[in-house]
Amino acid sequence: MSADLRVVLEELSQRRAGAQDANVATMTMVVYYDDPAVAGWVRERTHALAAKHPCRIVLLDGTQPETAYRIGAECEDRGECVKTQVEWIELGARQSAPERLIADVSTLAMPQAPVVLFWVASGIERDPRFAALAPRVRTVVCNSSAIDDDENALSQLVELVRANDRVTLADLAYLRLAPWQESVALFFDARNVVRELFDLRRVEIACGSAPEAYYLLGWLASRLEWSPCSPQAFCNRFGTQIDFSIVREGPPRRIRRVALSSSHTQFVARTDGDAPAILLTVRGEQHHPDRCYPMNHIDVASLVERAILTGHNDRVFVDSLVAAGEIVARRKESTSV
């Protein structure tokens, strides 16, 4: 026996009637999770996002039976009398059939606003519920470095984008790289330095979890036309080998250091403890004064927000993901042999 959505909607409507001046909604956000260990994390991040984007949250709780539901409609006063509307609906979704989830989301989604799916569960495209929901929403947001084992998650995402080009996908593990991509690109902006990109010989990434490192390697490979030619090396289109290594260091989902070496110059971007900044040093032939780049907006709510606002598949992301998948596959091949 599942929750009666008519009751849910009726109760929601009554609560909304009591909320003065709350009249803006930007989306329906469907969140699915199935691990009790991440429940608090998911709720906290979802609340943070909803505080910035008035919306209806449909939280599909894979740890609770279908009969459970809880709703709330609130008008939060966020200072200076700015009010925001958050409608919060939680439905138990343990062992829900895909058809059931589709029906629930169709009933509860606001017709006038886009639907975003934030999927925080293992399985991804191999889960029939995900496969059923994903094509019905405008944007799918997942977090490969928080689910499954890291490398499998990436492989599954590659399968997903290859199999279904209608899904607009975003991965928080990739979005988190933005300040690092900017920092690495900064090294090569000057006309006399850009050629160093074609003379790179080695890349080292120190990181607390693998997807971010693979994404960064995939991004470099896709931009510079590198192909994995061994488990620890790329080859560029002239056949030159670029060695790479991933060093596990620091907390999960955080990059600590990216070091690139060409024949005569070393480019290093690194964090300094917990400071929200990336220090950029260039030593050798192309020496440049040390610089600093701020590391902002890497909290989950900001990343999800970025994913939502993008609204279409980012080609550079897809290229990076596919290239990252190639690296993972190459490394798996060598392990299995």
Place this chain on the structure above:
Amino acid sequence: MSVTGVQAAPAAAPGDGTAVNPLREGLVEDRIANPCSAVFFGASGDLFKRMLLPAIYAMRLNGTLPTDFALVGFSRTKYDDDGFRDYCRQQLDAFMPDGQKPQGALWDDFAARIAYVAGNFSDTKDYLKLKALLERNDRQFDTGGNHVFYLSTPPSVFPEIVKHLHEAGLEPKGNENGWTRIVVEKPFGTDLDSARALQTTIEKVFPESAIYRIDHYLGKEPVQDIIALRFANTIFEPIWNRNYVDNVQITAAELLGVEERGGYYDNAGALRDMLQNHVMNLLALVAMEPPISSAADDIREEKHKVLSAIVPPSHTDVDAMSCRGQYGPGSIAGKPVAGYRQEDDVAPDSNTETFAALRLCVNNWRWAGVPFYLRSGKRLARKVSEIVVTFKPIPHRFYGESTDAIEPNLLVIKIQPDEGIAMRFEAKVPGPKDHIRSVYMDFNYGTGFGVQSPPAYERLIGDVIRGDQTLFTRWDAVERAWEIVMPVLDVWRNTKDFTFPNYAAGSGGPACAQKLFAHWRPL
């Protein structure tokens, strides 16, 4: 294994002279790429410490400032580099919000890029020192020979600074390595003649493409939203004309008095301080024709065209088309406040207006016959900046009880303190009778997008470094705005208003405003 399915960016081959950075494609960060040194004349002044420095540091924190950036203060106050860094840190501690105070690696990096020239605005030797410093910055911080000169000084020294920049070889022509831009704070002149004289001085040294006349009002998000509202929607533009619009009101009302600016204000007045620039810019954005693109000069061209369509009042029409006021003692929020003539640095018999209102007509196809009412004043009943478009009444009444007033529709573009759009329309009161009442549909940007608008100076300084002049006023528009207000200015400065003070502080303004237009939105 190849990276199949990957469409790589067109990477340049080694040795290819046309190489561009292939890593740049698709990056999402908002960093401004152009490296530069920014020189702030008047760096020990109020504007720098309260607005400009915090804006620059906020840009540093949010990542928009170029990484290869250096800041130079130039002022008479005696500091060395370290002393000026300490001063900057103190000001940032005072004026940055919690969580953004200077600290850690970002501050260390920022501080290392701060330098100072203790100089006299009229001494070429000090400009030569500045030149040497900028060359050092280019070498030390890779600032690329790009220079911004920001004039945050009293306007009286603008010509002197420009002249000495030229003599020291710091003008754009003398810069072979990069670009040179000058930012000129308002007011640009004190009347038409002085504005033209200032322009003549500046244009001898800087081409129009290098002059950024800043009006911080234009950096406010809701002002930019006027363009989006008009040209990113289809529902407004078809009714945005004389067939549907009855009148347009533009209000910039302040609760504050002249505070510590009595000396400046007593020589300026509301007409020069607000109407000629801020309010006239709002009028231009509301009334201009659709630009052919969002390019700076396409928008600025349309703004100039619409200002050109305004016929300045003749001297004999000034009384009928304008209203001036000066506040006397009164009360704000229940507390008594002094009258204007009792303020510091204000003449006890001052004839300066603290309230100005105008009725203007835009004589073109779109707006013929639609009056535009502009008003601005200090010590009014509330702080509000807004544009109110009042639509024509319904042509024929067949609905509602005979005693019900059917109000015309209003579109209110709220600029401050609220930022948003409100629409007034008529609706039936539920019940058996056909009563009609006005209701408001109210959209607030803070609610709709959940983010606070960035401060105007962040946007504008960023645009200077980017080289985007869209939000800066072109000379022809400045000149035209002066031409429009000059007859009023002439009459007002040559005739004493013996009714002054003619409104109480904290009130809705002088009675003549109601004579000019009876349907202002209440303050």
